[in-house]
Every structure is written in structure tokens, then in C-alpha cells.
Amino acid sequence: MTSRNLRALIGPSILNSDLSKLYEESQKLLDNGADYLHLDVMDGHFVPNLTFGHPIVKCLRSKINNAFFETHMMVSNPEQWIVPMADAGVNQYTFHIEPVTNVEEVCRKIKENGMKVGVAIKPGTPVAEVEKYVNISDMVLIMTVEPGFGGQKFMEDQMAKVQYLRDNYPLLDIEVDGGVGPATIDCCAKAGANMIVSGTAVIGAQDQSATIKLLRNSVQEAINKNQQN
Ligand SMILES: O=C(CO)[C@H](O)[C@H](O)COP(=O)(O)O
Numbered sequence: 001m002t003s004r005n006l007r008a009l010i011g012p013s014i015l016n017s018d019l020s021k022l023y024e025e026s027q028k029l030l031d032n033g034a035d036y037l038h039l040d041v042m043d044g045h046f047v048p049n050l051t052f053g054h055p056i057v058k059c060l061r062s063k064i065n066n067a068f069f070e071t072h073m074m075v076s077n078p079e080q081w082i083v084p085m086a087d088a089g090v091n092q093y094t095f096h097i098e099p100v101t102n103v104e105e106v107c108r109k110i111k112e113n114g115m116k117v118g119v120a121i122k123p124g125t126p127v128a129e130v131e132k133y134v135n136i137s138d139m140v141l142i143m144t145v146e147p148g149f150g151g152q153k154f155m156e157d158q159m160a161k162v163q164y165l166r167d168n169y170p171l172l173d174i175e176v177d178g179g180v181g182p183a184t185i186d187c188c189a190k191a192g193a194n195m196i197v198s199g200t201a202v203i204g205a206q207d208q209s210a211t212i213k214l215l216r217n218s219v220q221e222a223i224n225k226n227q228q229n
Pocket residue numbers: 013015016038040072074145146147148149150151152177178179180197198199200201
């Protein structure tokens with residue numbers, strides 16, 4: 001949890017981009033105004049899909065020096081990858097709490113390795129499960145699809161979790177991920193999300209820059225409105 005003002009931040013997911021051009025696609029997103037990059041790491045075990053791991057992240061970091069990298073760790077043993085990801089130049093390590101027995105220990109180890117901590121929950125996990133860790137993490141990720149694949153339909157029923165967290169933790173960084181784009185952003189913004197992951201909607205946009213701006217404006221307007229009340 002942080003004590004600064006909330007900011008609207010847009011972190012495109014490169015999951016559904018042309019991964020043979022990972023550097024070019026990532027740089028294009030940053031040039032078009034992305035605030036950070038959301039890198040989806042899947043192990044084929046916690047989720048039924050495989051993506052990439054720390055060697056690829058390290059290569060990307062060697063070409064992109066100054067962007068904020070968040071890895072979304074959809075893996076069964078998040079503790080295993082903390083040191084390699086820190087070494088690869090990751091800034092924030094966001095992991096799912098569902099398979100973890102000692103979440104505090106994982107949070108501690110992530111911080112010890114110089115990264116920010118994100119704690120994530122799947123749609124079926126109650127918000128109370130993640131609320132326990134709000135005070136020892138930098139961000140909470142509320143998944144708005146079942147993790148594993150890009151391009152799925154946004155689950156509006158997850159907004160109750162976002163709203164609950166925002167009502168109780170006004171300065172908490174709350175991220176949403178899955179099916180978020182121009183058609184669903186107002187709903188996320190209104191519920192109180194301030195960190196927005198958007199994959200397909202940004203990657204496939206005719207005008208990436210305009211889409212990123214539209215997402216950010218919607219969230220910033222909601223933040224401003226909230227602060228007036
Ligand atoms: O974590 C993810 C899937 O598990 C991705 O970040 C997410 O799906 C983003 O892609 P899209 O906006 O296309 O849904």
C-alpha cells in the first residue's frame with residue numbers, strides 16, 4: 001500500500017502481440033504512451049498455457065533500459081522465479097496467491113530482491129483472501145478473466161471486488177487484467193481500478209496512442225471525481 005496520490009497507469013499486455021518481434025512491439029507500445037509493460041508469464045501448470053520466462057525478459061530488458069516491467073506470474077511456484085526475474089531487470093513481481101502456502105514469505109523475498117510486490121487473484125477467489133496482504137504489498141491485481149489466455153470476455157462481476165478494495169483502501173494501487181479495452185474501461189474506472197492492463201484492445205487498435213489515451217483519461221477522470229467527493 002502506498003501513501004502518494006493515485007495515478008491512472010496503462011500497462012499493455014504483449015501476450016497477443018507478434019512475439020517474434022517482442023522488442024519492436026514493446027517499444028512501439030512505449031512510444032505510443034504506455035506507462036509500463038505487463039509481461040504474462042505462464043508455466044503450463046498453474047494455467048493451461050505456456051509463454052516465456054526470465055531469459056526472454058532479460059533479453060527485452062537489454063534493449064529497453066528505462067521502462068517499468070511488471071511480470072504477471074501465472075505459475076505454481078512463484079518463489080522459484082523471484083531471483084531470476086530480479087536478475088532479468090523486472091521492477092514489479094505480481095504473483096497469484098492461490099497456489100502459495102506462505103504468501104508473506106514470498107512478498108518478503110520479492111522486496112528483498114529489490115522488486116515491488118503485486119498480489120493477484122483469479123475470478124473464483126474471494127477478495128477477503130487477498131485483503132490479508134494489502135498491507136505488505138504494493139498492488140492488488142483483480143483478474144477479470146480466467147488467467148491463461150488473451151482475448152477473453154471481460155467479467156463484469158469482478159467489479160464488486162475492485163469497488164470493495166477502493167472503498168476500504170483509497171490509496172491502494174488496484175490493477176485489472178483481462179478483456180479490458182474502450183468498451184469496458186468505464187466500468188473498471190468507476191469501480192476504482194487505477195492500473196489497467198489491456199492486451200488485445202491495445203495491440204489490435206488502429207491507433208494505439210489514441211486507445212491508450214482514451215483508457216487513461218477514463219481512469220483519471222474517475223480518480224479526480226472520487227477525490228472531489
Ligand atoms: O493475464 C492475462 C491472461 O491470463 C493477460 O494479461 C490478459 O488476458 C490481457 O489480454 P486481453 O486484454 O486480451 O484480455
